[in-house]
Amino acid sequence: MTGTTNGTSNGAPGGSKRPVRIAGASGGFSDRQRAISSLAKLDVDVIVGDWLSECTMTLHGAQKVDNEKLRAEGKLMEEPVGLFDPTFIENLAPALPDIARKGIKVAVNAGACDTALLASNVEAEVRRQGLDLKVAYVEGDEVTDTVNRLIKKGEKFTSLMTGEDLKDWGYTPIYSQCYLGGAGIAEALKNGADIVVCGRVADAAPAIGAGMWWHDWNRDKDFDQIAGSLICGHLVECAAYVTGGYFSGFKRLMDGCNNLGFPIAELFADGSCAINKEPDTGGEVSVGTVASQLLYEIQGPLYYGSDATANIEGIVMTQDGVDRVRVTGVKGYPPPTTTKVGMTAVGGYQAEFHVYICGLDLEAKAEWVEKQIRYSAGDAVKELSCFKFSLNGYCPDNPRNQDVATCDLRVFVQTQNKKLVDKSTLDVPGFNRWCMDNGLQGCPGWTLGNDQRQSEGKLYYEYYVSLLDQSEVQHRVVLPWLDNKSIDVRPSTDLKVYPRDQPSYETKDAVDLKQFGPTTRGPLGWVVGGRSGDKASDANVGLYVRHDDEWDWLRSLLTIDKIKYLLDEEYKGGKIERFEIPGIRAVHFLLRDHLDRGFNSTSTYDTLGKNVGEYLRAKWVDIPNKFLARGRF
Structure with missing residues (x-):
């Protein structure tokens, strides 16, 4: 060219x-x-x-x-x-x-x-x-017609995230874009x-x-x-x-x-x-x-x-x-x-309800509320594809004001039955009413959120990521000032087939962590930086340090098993892949199928995977004192 x-x-x-x-x-x-x-x-x-x-x-x-x-x-x-x-x-x-x-x-x-x-x-x-x-x-x-044609011909369109075929997804694509x-x-x-x-x-x-x-x-x-x-x-x-x-x-x-x-x-x-x-x-x-x-x-x-x-x-x-x-x-x-192709499908309807609880015994109070709402829902739970309760926040010791002592109990539902989440008015049976029914039976510190709009169902979409042969793509340029002349853009003449899974390995010649001397227990992020993000339901996270001797410590510390341990309750049991970038002193992990689908359908707060890295940086490890003496991030 x-x-x-x-x-x-x-x-x-x-x-x-x-x-x-x-x-x-x-x-x-x-x-x-x-x-x-x-x-x-x-x-x-x-x-x-x-x-x-x-x-x-x-x-x-x-x-x-x-x-x-x-x-x-x-x-x-x-x-x-x-x-x-x-x-x-x-x-x-x-x-x-x-x-x-x-x-x-x-x-x-x-x-x-x-x-x-x-x-x-x-x-x-x-x-x-x-x-x-x-x-x-x-x-x-835009490749909707191409994808539909290939589906009819038996193309499997294996998920890049889960390894499952499109037929096992459970949804029908309505739009595809590569x-x-x-x-x-x-x-x-x-x-x-x-x-x-x-x-x-x-x-x-x-x-x-x-x-x-x-x-x-x-x-x-x-x-x-x-x-x-x-x-x-x-x-x-x-x-x-x-x-x-x-x-x-x-x-x-x-x-x-x-x-x-x-x-x-x-x-x-x-x-x-x-x-x-x-x-x-x-x-x-x-x-x-x-x-x-x-x-x-x-x-x-x-x-x-x-x-x-x-x-x-x-x-x-x-x-x-x-x-x-x-x-x-x-x-x-x-x-x-191949090139990546994303397929959109209608997922159903989702809604959420927020209860604020305050003070002591927060987990017991959250359990109280959850039991009551599940009781009110009754057999309707059979029509829910997702019914999730999450307690977010904590009350510090001797809180300085009431707001910091207050936490959010989020109730999240997804369903194909629009009637269950159709309205948020107080007199309509359904999700909102299940949550509202228990106000006077609530635990101490139970407070109703004053904005009920989120409890009205909204349409949500599922997203599926696979691969499409570049030969199937009609890539072209249009030049309107030349009477809409179009120019076809061919793929490179030199293409290569790559395996789905990339190389994954633990560090070579790991060092004994004791050689770094006395340690202090504290957050990993005191001396380690990080970034994370999403690709559909996969999450990636890269963790890096600022000095050469810290690199030997980081690469030896952060094994796949160590990351599973640090993830704690966030580890979903999926495959984790690891590799290193010595030139920037970084260890990278790919957490397969970690994010509960993707942005448009996830039931979590971390819709884009951007918080995985900060969560891991907040986890405690034994940090060599000589690293801490240089100052924290």
């Missing part, structure tokens, strides 16, 4: 070999809306952004199915809205004059389930401002696009596309370089996560935490990168913050993408100045023959 910009060869203006400067403007729909406008004022070449997650894919996909049904029934009179990120135009519009004046390229996945419509809206905004910018879009991620790589984005930029709007390209794909275009990489051979861009994209895809968001050392960043800076990556021709951040903002770019983001939502030593596979075991991060970290050591392999 060849690439040009400003009419020159080799990508960079004037034919130079300088790195492409890629600014990360969004990590999700809840990110700061100032980002694109702020970054467009800086010296950057490409602005990328990620607006999608499994949550938004599911909700947008389900809404698209509903819209199509209403349209078929003649009930949908207007053009549907809400099938792409609703905030994107407001984020982009103020930046357009700078983007046009400075020749900055933009590549984003905000199109969700209606990419062509969002691209059309962007075009309209460009015209409204009187600017000359070409808007392309990438399609092919993950595209960055090659389509590169093709759009090669053909003169200024703004490339995508649907479900992978989070890192915009950075991969920018690197392919700028550096003119051969996508069938240059796997080290493309894999490096994959990791570069992963580091900036969540915006401020790499500049201090969710960082274990957050306390030292308190000054300026009101406005963390967005990241800017320099992606070099060899695939290595340097991470920086916008000036005059809070947060920091350090080996700690960058290592934390690397560890977020990875699955093992191999990071799979549709354009390349990256091996991150040998990655090295070096502090290369204030707010600048150089990232090297990524090894590239051919991409897999």
